[in-house]
Amino acid sequence: MKNLIIVFSILLAFNVDAKYVNGTVYDDSGQGLSGVNVVIKGTNSGTTTDINGFYSIEVAGEKITLVFSYVGYETQEIKVDNRKIIDVVMNGATELEEVVVSGYAKKAEKRSLNYSVADQMQGRAAGVMISYEQDNYHNTEEYSTIHENGFKKVLDNALSTFSIDVDAASYSNMRRFINNGQLPPKDAVRIEEMINYFNYEYENPTGKDPFSINTEVARAPWNEKHLIAQIGLQGKKIELENLPASNIVFLLDVSGSMSAPNKLPLLKSAFKLLVNELRPQDKVSIVVYAGAAGVVLEPTDGNDKKKIMEALDRLQAGGSTAGGAGINLAYKLAKEQFVEGGNNRVVLATDGDFNVGASSNASMERLIEEKRNEGVFLTVLGFGMGNYKDSKMEILADKGNGNYAYIDNMKEAKKVLVNEFGGTMFTIAKDVKIQVEFNPNVVQAYRLIGYENRLLNDEDFNDDKKDAGELGSGHTVTALYEIIPVGVESEFVKDIDPLKYQSNEQKVTNSTDELLTVKFRYKEPDGSKSKLITQVVENEIRKSSDNLDWSMAVAGFGMLLRDSEYKNDLSYADVLSLAKKSKGEDGFGYRAEFIELVDLASRMNTRQ
Structure with missing residues (x-):
């Protein structure tokens, strides 16, 4: 006592x-x-x-x-x-x-x-x-280690296979660090998410497939002897009134770790933006979790916005974090209100600090995979800083057939939940995989820029049981390959000893007209069998478009932030020059903001 x-x-x-x-x-x-x-x-x-x-x-x-x-x-x-x-x-x-x-x-x-x-x-x-x-804030943020993709010799590795990634959390999280006067940790920088934060002027799909495929080849801005091959997907845009009815469960973390003003208070303001996008045919429920999980709003029609807003206003933070119990309850509620042919989704908002219940990454992964197979997808929205658990939230979104965004301010909330509402909430293609085969007559070696945690085994491409990324309404997805042409000497191309038990020679065609062939597989949102699309990229180098220049500028910025061994003599001034000339139409100011972030990062880099 x-x-x-x-x-x-x-x-x-x-x-x-x-x-x-x-x-x-x-x-x-x-x-x-x-x-x-x-x-x-x-x-x-x-x-x-x-x-x-x-x-x-x-x-x-x-x-x-x-x-x-x-x-x-x-x-x-x-x-x-x-x-x-x-x-x-x-x-x-x-x-x-x-x-x-x-x-x-x-x-x-x-x-x-x-x-x-x-x-x-x-x-x-x-x-x-x-x-x-x-004086020295105790930072417990968690990020998965990223081992940057290296160059692979085509004669040894002709195929490159990966899952698409439409997440953009890494970009807004990076922005938060820079706005706070710090360069982000290297493992917080996922270059593909930075690239895919922006929309690109790709051609809209016109055929039966839900996306168009756009390719382009130009010189690499950080090494003029190398090439950059761009592969871009443009998802079909479906107008809001034509989207299927939604059954959405808000799963909100109201534990003690969410008490800071840039967590629960920002979360509540952000979700009110989403509520304003709901239609009468949509239904919303709210589940919260702290020391225990509970339902604070039974399924409510989307036109009863006042009732939903009042439920959000009543939320307060306190207690431990029963994340596993909350997810189970949210999925149970989603299944009870399941809409056949509709958009059934759990929207999880948290700082990722699960510390009670099924808290390990492995446990969460198995739980989310099980629920995904029952037709309920997952969107993950991250909030806060200091104890932010990026690694856990990325896994949840990847395994839940959904996407992952980081909300650092109301402008980002508006981008994710209003401007890109269809892409965030409505899946038009799932398990989208890309496999690229390089022509060894013209390509000596290649490396995929980013997507390190999205790599697949080559045999996974034809395996319909293998999970991959999802594409939302109106979303664009961009991937860049850096290519070392045949005949170019490079420190990045390493020889290996001749094989003893099999021939070191490989039969290849004599064609030099084709640089590479791209293959895509995808499934309908409720489908189980994939469809295949194939497209050839000609061995033709042209003046780069604004689309390619902008994506290369963003990739270059990511390489500088990561201090990539492949950045060569690239500078912040080079990135700024490339970004300024390819800024193009910028209705929401996202690209202008990027240019200012590069300038700020450049100044911080010179002071350290």
């Missing part, structure tokens, strides 16, 4: 030092600015402003400085002192060169501080333990 009193006294003492600072961030015209990063200087702890520019952040200790940053605006550093309300006006940079980067996480001696805070502003229950390390 004495020990309990001492612990309680310590918690109360720490609670005195902890407080919330809140306010509104405005642009220079007086409008609330959404998506501004608000970070405690010298840490990785922070939040983002909501759609009205409002923020709330928990601080503890003395001499706290808040860093306000947003791409295209001058970064501001403001000391908190004794204030609890701090309103900020962000000044737009008149030139790209005027953007100031600050707020780097500094290395310092760790000073751990555990405390319990009654968060009246966010409605949190008192007594939740929070770990906070002043």
Whole structure:
């Protein structure tokens, strides 16, 4: 009993030092600015402003400085002192060169501080333990290791096989790091997801297949002796009114780890955007999980938006994370309301911090695969930072016949849940696989840029039991191969000793007209047998289009962030030049934002 009193006294003492600072961030015209990063200087702890520019952040200790940053605006550093309300006006940079980067996480001696805070502003229950390390934020984010694809000799490996990937979480997560004044960890950079964050001006499908195939070949910007072959898919766009009825279960993490303003509060605002896209024929249910899982909204028609919004507004964070129980309950509810021929889907929103129940990656993978085969697909939306579990969420989406996005601000929420609603929520082709055969008469070696965690065995291509990626309505998918032509000397082409028990010679055709042949397999959303499409790419190098130039610029940026051994003498200035000349139409400003991110990363790189 004495020990309990001492612990309680310590918690109360720490609670005195902890407080919330809140306010509104405005642009220079007086409008609330959404998506501004608000970070405690010298840490990785922070939040983002909501759609009205409002923020709330928990601080503890003395001499706290808040860093306000947003791409295209001058970064501001403001000391908190004794204030609890701090309103900020962000000044737009008149030139790209005027953007100031600050707020780097500094290395310092760790000073751990555990405390319990009654968060009246966010409605949190008192007594939740929070770990906070002043000066050096304790980061427990998890990313799967990426071993970058290397060059393969065509005579030894004529085939390259992989599953498509329409996820874009890596791009917005990378953006979050850079906006917070840090370069992202190498394993957080998945180059194919960066490329596929953007739409490309590919031809729309006209035949019976749900996508068109677009190919192009040009010189590599980082090595003029090498070629880049682009393979692009354009999914068929289905208008919202023609999409099948939806049966959607929101599966929302309301555990204690979701209490930060850039987690549950942002989640609630983001899902309200999705609710506004629902039609009368759609149904929505809400399942939440924390210490236990429960249904907070029974199946509700899409036109009863007020009822759905009110259920979202009532959500509060607290407790542990019973992720396995929540997923089981969500799928049970989805099956009970199953719509034949419709869009049956669970939308999971979390920071990925599963710590109770079926929490291992292997357990989650088996559970999701089982439910996928019953016709209910999965979309995963990630939130927050500091304890973000990217590796777990990527696995869940991959195995659930769905997609995975990271929501770092309301602008990204609008992109994923409004602008790309059809692609995010409606699958038009599943188990889409690509297999490329290279002509050894003209191709000496090749490497697939990105897709490291999507590689398949060559025999998997014809195996309809092998799971692969899904394509949504209107989605584009782009893949790039770097090619070393025959006759080009390269340090990346390694010889091996002659074989002893079989011939080292391979019979090849004498044709030099074809560079490679692309084969595609896909299934209808409710189908079990795949369809095959084949397309030949001619050995013809042309002036690159804006589509190819832009994808090469994004790939090059990813290679720089990963410090790829294949980047050669590529520089940030090269990426900027290529991106600026291929920017093209940019209705939502995504490409302009990319150009500014490259500039910011360049400045950070020179300072480290």
